[in-house]
Amino acid sequence: xxxxxxxxxxxxxxxxxxxxxxxxxxxxxxxxxxxxxxxxxxxxxxxxxxxxxxxxxxxxxxxxxxxxxxxxxxxxxxxxxxxxxxxxxxxxxxxxxxxxxxxxxxxxxxxxxxxxxxxxxxxxxxxxxxxxxxxxxxxxxxxxxxxxxxxxxxxxxxxxxxxxxxxxxxxxxxxxxxxxxxxxxxxxxxxxxxxxxxxxxxxxxxxxxxxxxxxxxxxxxxxxxxxxxxxxxxxxxxxxxxxxxxxxxxxxxxxxxxxxxxxxxxxxxxxxxxxxxxxxxxxxxxxxxxxxxxxxxxxxxxxxxxxxx
Amino acid sequence: xxxxxxxxxxxxxxxxxxxxxxxxxxxxxxxxxxxxxxxxxxxxxxxxxxxxxxxxxxxxxxxxxxxxxxxxxxxxxxxxxxxxxxxxxxxxxxxxxxxxxxxxxxxxxxxxxxxxxxxxxxxxxxxxxxxxxxxxxxxxxxxxxxxxxxxxxxxxxxxxxxxxxxxxxxxxxxxxxxxxxxxxxxxxxxxxxxxxxxxxxxxxxxxxxxxxxxxxxxxxxxxxxxxxxxxxxxxxxxxxxxxxxxxxxxxxxxxxxxxxxxxxxxxxxxxxxxxxxxxxxxxxxxxxxxxxxxxxxxxxxxxxxxxxxxxxxxxxxxxxxxxxxxxxxxxxxxxxxxxxxxxxxxxxxxxxxxxxxxxxxxxxxxxxxxxxxxxxxxxxxxxxxxxxxxxxxxxxxxxxxxxxxxxxxxxxxxx
Numbered sequence: 001x002x003x004x005x006x007x008x009x010x011x012x013x014x015x016x017x018x019x020x021x022x023x024x025x026x027x028x029x030x031x032x033x034x035x036x037x038x039x040x041x042x043x044x045x046x047x048x049x050x051x052x053x054x055x056x057x058x059x060x061x062x063x064x065x066x067x068x069x070x071x072x073x074x075x076x077x078x079x080x081x082x083x084x085x086x087x088x089x090x091x092x093x094x095x096x097x098x099x100x101x102x103x104x105x106x107x108x109x110x111x112x113x114x115x116x117x118x119x120x121x122x123x124x125x126x127x128x129x130x131x132x133x134x135x136x137x138x139x140x141x142x143x144x145x146x147x148x149x150x151x152x153x154x155x156x157x158x159x160x161x162x163x164x165x166x167x168x169x170x171x172x173x174x175x176x177x178x179x180x181x182x183x184x185x186x187x188x189x190x191x192x193x194x195x196x197x198x199x200x201x202x203x204x205x206x207x208x209x210x211x212x213x214x215x216x217x218x219x220x221x222x223x224x225x226x227x228x229x230x231x232x233x234x235x236x237x238x239x240x241x242x243x244x245x246x247x248x249x250x251x252x253x254x255x256x257x258x259x260x261x262x263x264x265x266x267x268x269x270x271x272x273x274x275x276x277x278x279x280x281x282x283x284x285x286x287x288x289x290x291x292x293x294x295x296x297x298x299x300x301x302x303x304x305x306x307x308x309x
Numbered sequence: 310x311x312x313x314x315x316x317x318x319x320x321x322x323x324x325x326x327x328x329x330x331x332x333x334x335x336x337x338x339x340x341x342x343x344x345x346x347x348x349x350x351x352x353x354x355x356x357x358x359x360x361x362x363x364x365x366x367x368x369x370x371x372x373x374x375x376x377x378x379x380x381x382x383x384x385x386x387x388x389x390x391x392x393x394x395x396x397x398x399x400x401x402x403x404x405x406x407x408x409x410x411x412x413x414x415x416x417x418x419x420x421x422x423x424x425x426x427x428x429x430x431x432x433x434x435x436x437x438x439x440x441x442x443x444x445x446x447x448x449x450x451x452x453x454x455x456x457x458x459x460x461x462x463x464x465x466x467x468x469x470x471x472x473x474x475x476x477x478x479x480x481x482x483x484x485x486x487x488x489x490x491x492x493x494x495x496x497x498x499x500x501x502x503x504x505x506x507x508x509x510x511x512x513x514x515x516x517x518x519x520x521x522x523x524x525x526x527x528x529x530x531x532x533x534x535x536x537x538x539x540x541x542x543x544x545x546x547x548x549x550x551x552x553x554x555x556x557x558x559x560x561x562x563x564x565x566x567x568x569x570x571x572x573x574x575x576x577x578x579x580x581x582x583x584x585x586x587x588x589x590x591x592x593x594x595x596x597x598x599x600x601x602x603x604x605x606x607x608x609x610x611x612x613x614x615x616x617x618x619x620x621x622x623x624x625x626x627x628x629x630x631x632x633x634x635x636x637x638x639x640x641x642x643x644x645x646x647x648x649x650x651x652x653x654x655x656x657x658x659x660x661x662x663x664x665x666x667x668x669x670x671x672x673x674x675x676x677x678x679x680x681x682x683x684x685x686x687x688x689x690x691x692x693x694x695x696x697x698x699x700x701x702x703x704x705x706x707x708x709x710x711x712x713x714x715x716x717x718x719x720x721x722x723x724x
Contacts, residue, residue: 088323098563
């Protein structure tokens with residue numbers, strides 16, 4: 001179990017993580033979603049003991065990562081965003097080392113290595129230097145090194161970044177296997193599809209803060225049944241607010257001289273009325289984007305920008 | 310303990326996966342050492358001498374003086390003179406059978422006594438560079454000696470020359486005694502300068518090491534500790550630089566998230582480095598000691614000392630690496646320290662061959678200090694207490710550098 005309470009990490013004036021709190025349960029995947037620079041990796045760093053929090057507490061299976069770091073890390077598996085492998089060594093030699101760091105030895109370790117190599121599909125390449133592996137194979141081994149000791153808590157920091165779709169599917173299956181074994185998984189990504197298909201609970205981060213959290217249905221409910229309509233061009237913000245105020249069910253999320261962001265149910269059927277209303281006010285429309293309700297719309301609704309911007 | 314072994318084994322395994330680096334750490338110092346030893350005349354054996362052929366066509370008292378000077382006991386160490394006629398001399402020189410041929414022409418002695426221009430002909434062997442140069446220098450000294458003899462004893466020499474030209478086979482006794490008194494007066498005037506000479510010559514020789522056979526061995530032996538330290542420094546640089554490779558590949562960050570503590574990481578690295586350094590120095594010492602006929606009974610202590618000193622040098626370079634802002638800066642910084650240490654610490658030139666002030670500075674460098682003690686161990690002059698004090702010093706320096714590097718590693722890994 002991961003318990004994060006009021007976690008804060010500052011670098012001088014910069015607040016990378018700003019007092020976030022969440023709890024991830026065993027046998028579940030907790031997703032941390034957010035754009036690059038939102039603070040996800042810093043959060044993972046604080047949980048894994050790599051970074052010392054400026055404030056707040058992190059507990060892994062009840063052990064504080066600062067005051068009882070070694071005990072806390074004993075049951076922790078970390079799969080970093082960048083590949084962290086000895087490329088001049090073989091897959092087996094890598095697994096031997098990383099398993100050994102968690103105290104696995106002898107026949108137990110060897111048996112476990114064989115199991116992991118089978119799971120990640122590298123048994124036939126077990127003795128080849130890692131530098132000869134493809135990107136997808138390295139990613140799988142990177143994950144293998146994080147699960148060789150069967151951790152109770154697993155931190156996965158964008159483990160599928162930059163891999164081909166086939167390898168991604170395989171990696172996601174491996175993560176599901178770990179959850180089925182009872183591991184508590186914290187999974188960071190900026191791929192919404194991954195988060196939607198994988199995570200039991202989600203928190204959306206931006207600028208170091210959690211701006212929304214809950215199960216997928218709860219988050220979808222936050223996004224509402226409304227579609228999101230984004231118009232780009234030349235507008236009079238005040239005039240637009242007045243004009244759309246008269247239209248039933250239209251919520252003006254954002255209005256500037258260059259863009260209008262509207263949340264409204266069944267937007268496709270109301271486009272004609274919206275365009276007419278804008279034309280009457282002298283606005284000029286150059287681009288129109290209509291998005292169905294999703295985590296993406298929730299994120300845009302909450303932050304005003306796309307997840308991958 | 311298990312974790313120390315794990316980290317040490319992992320580092321050793323990675324070293325073995327890169328045999329090229331290991332070979333280079335051994336090969337470069339051995340190559341440099343071999344070249345230096347050869348340049349200094351090797352282990353011992355016959356010293357190279359100037360083989361000078363002399364064709365004395367004057368065959369006079371004066372020319373015999375020149376020949377005598379070149380064949381005296383004092384010059385026998387570096388000149389092997391042999392009288393020949395001009396034709397034979399040329400033939401042998403063309404065959405490369407000598408360093409040079411000196412031809413003393415007819416009338417040479419008379420010309421010298423009268424201070425008239427004359428010429429000594431020196432033909433040199435083009436296949437040799439240094440030995441013919443020595444012969445040239447000797448003749449230059451001789452011509453200068455003649456010049457100064459004329460400044461001091463000009464009238465007397467002229468008189469002798471005149472007597473010879475006049476065909477006097479025997480000079481009158483009064484004439485001989487007058488000349489003798491005159492020469493004696495001139496020399497007496499110079500006594501304060503010549504006896505003793507105003508220039509004091511001090512010859513400094515490297516400490517002679519005793520060979521296993523009991524005799525003194527050559528100057529080349531003093532290179533061995535420097536060569537070992539050179540190999541240790543190269544290896545220490547490579548081993549300490551590995552921390553940057555681990556950082557750049559992300560494994561160092563990952564290691565910090567495991568139950569491994571920083572002490573295990575640093576000590577494990579130092580243990581593996583010590584094993585590599587023991588192997589490296591062991592090979593060089595075995596080769597060097599066998600070549601120089603030093604008792605191999607001293608090998609274990611010499612290897613232990615080298616490995617211990619090397620471990621401290623690795624920690625020193627590791628501290629420098631950990632303070633650098635980038636991998637490139639780390640390499641630049643360590644090499645900036647490495648090369649002056651090599652130059653000053655006796656790896657390029659033995660401390661004994663350096664000017665006194667430089668040798669004093671060199672002996673204070675970590676590698677110079679270690680090389681001096683290794684020298685004592687190889688010479689069989691290291692006492693038990695000196696060895697114990699040396700190892701204690703290594704331990705203290707190692708502990709200080711260990712705490713420094715461990716303290717720095719945390720922020721280095723997290724950067």
